[in-house]
Amino acid sequence: MGIFHVKTEIYSGIGVREVLEMDNLKKVIIITDPVMVKLGLVEIVEKTLEELKVNYDIFDEVEVDPTLESVKKGLEKVMKFAPDKMIALGGGSAIDSAKSIYYFMKKSGKEIPIIAIPTTSGTGSEVTSYAVITDKKKKVKIPIKDEDMIPEKAILDPVFTKTLPRVVVADGGIDALTHAIESYTCKSANFYTQTFALTAIVGIFKNILKVYNNIEDEDARVEMGKASCMAGIAFDRSGLGINHSIAHVIGGRFHKSHGRSNGVILPYVIKFNSSDKETAKRYWQISKRLGLPSETKEQGAESLAVAVEVLNKCLGIPSCLKEMEIGWEAYKKLIPEMAKTAMEDICTDGNIKKVSQGDMEEIFQKIY
Numbered sequence: 001m002g003i004f005h006v007k008t009e010i011y012s013g014i015g016v017r018e019v020l021e022m023d024n025l026k027k028v029i030i031i032t033d034p035v036m037v038k039l040g041l042v043e044i045v046e047k048t049l050e051e052l053k054v055n056y057d058i059f060d061e062v063e064v065d066p067t068l069e070s071v072k073k074g075l076e077k078v079m080k081f082a083p084d085k086m087i088a089l090g091g092g093s094a095i096d097s098a099k100s101i102y103y104f105m106k107k108s109g110k111e112i113p114i115i116a117i118p119t120t121s122g123t124g125s126e127v128t129s130y131a132v133i134t135d136k137k138k139k140v141k142i143p144i145k146d147e148d149m150i151p152e153k154a155i156l157d158p159v160f161t162k163t164l165p166r167v168v169v170a171d172g173g174i175d176a177l178t179h180a181i182e183s184y185t186c187k188s189a190n191f192y193t194q195t196f197a198l199t200a201i202v203g204i205f206k207n208i209l210k211v212y213n214n215i216e217d218e219d220a221r222v223e224m225g226k227a228s229c230m231a232g233i234a235f236d237r238s239g240l241g242i243n244h245s246i247a248h249v250i251g252g253r254f255h256k257s258h259g260r261s262n263g264v265i266l267p268y269v270i271k272f273n274s275s276d277k278e279t280a281k282r283y284w285q286i287s288k289r290l291g292l293p294s295e296t297k298e299q300g301a302e303s304l305a306v307a308v309e310v311l312n313k314c315l316g317i318p319s320c321l322k323e324m325e326i327g328w329e330a331y332k333k334l335i336p337e338m339a340k341t342a343m344e345d346i347c348t349d350g351n352i353k354k355v356s357q358g359d360m361e362e363i364f365q366k367i368y
């Protein structure tokens with residue numbers, strides 16, 4: 001028997017104060033990064049906490065792609081301060097750090113629920129049971145999965161996405177789109193995850209360029225926040241596919257943005273997967289919903305690949321890895337090894353179309 005549930009209470013729209021007030025907070029730690037401090041976003045939360053007379057502390061040393069070391073630092077601060085809630089303020093890195101801290105605290109018997117306030121629309125980390133931290137010494141990414149880590153509340157207030165740089169709008173938005181498309185077309189997709197995924201796809205196509213071209217468009221920012229959150233719910237329950245397997249490798253090897261890597265790869269993966277009947281049918285369903293040319297299943301699948309290519313272009317996302325300043329000679333040599341790593345990635349198993357090492361190497365060639 002299948003089960004579908006969403007653990008996180010999701011609030012979207014203006015009103016961070018109302019939500020925090022409802023919570024009857026006593027002792028809180030804000031988990032964030034230096035950029036959020038600089039942008040004045042931490043101050044908004046601080047002011048609210050002061051007004052509500054909440055005892056609070058701040059850990060603002062979250063790194064981009066958080067390392068085990070920085071998570072340990074945060075963990076020490078949390079242990080010392082002993083808060084009863086954490087407020088994770090930032091993009092995927094801050095929320096993943098808070099989730100990792102939760103995970104380690106739980107091992108010592110103390111569970112500190114998380115209120116997530118995402119400042120980007122992309123990872124969906126505010127509703128997922130995953131966190132990724134990097135072990136710098138061993139040069140490996142450590143994925144953690146634990147249902148209990150899922151934030152208790154997510155506050156999607158557009159006040160916090162007003163200062164997003166364009167490149168982050170593009171990379172985050174295309175990451176969310178990849179989550180939604182992969183979730184819709186992967187092995188464990190079901191009625192519920194597909195409903196969330198499809199709504200997210202429509203929302204992203206409708207709003208991403210509005211936000212990219214005019215960050216002042218508050219309604220579009222709210223819609224992007226909802227869509228990326230829904231994509232997060234969908235993929236957390238269904239899993240993903242080889243697009244993410246490949247993006248994980250490219251991101252890790254060449255230190256490229258996760259979202260951007262996904263966006264570059266996506267049209268190629270759609271074309272590769274389209275030779276599988278079931279996957280082509282699902283691409284066709286997406287295209288139909290988007291109002292793209294989709295008289296036949298083949299045409300529908302192709303339309304989706306073209307639509308993503310066009311969207312990439314409008315968002316300034318390159319059409320191949322060559323345009324991402326990756327040298328061919330070094331890349332070429334790494335193809336067999338990168339393909340092998342991608343084959344072993346947890347997401348590969350979610351792909352409906354079976355992939356061989358040879359197929360994977362060919363995709364790595366093509367995306368260059």
Ligand SMILES: [Fe+2]
Binds near residue numbers: 123175244258262
């Ligand atoms: Fe992603």
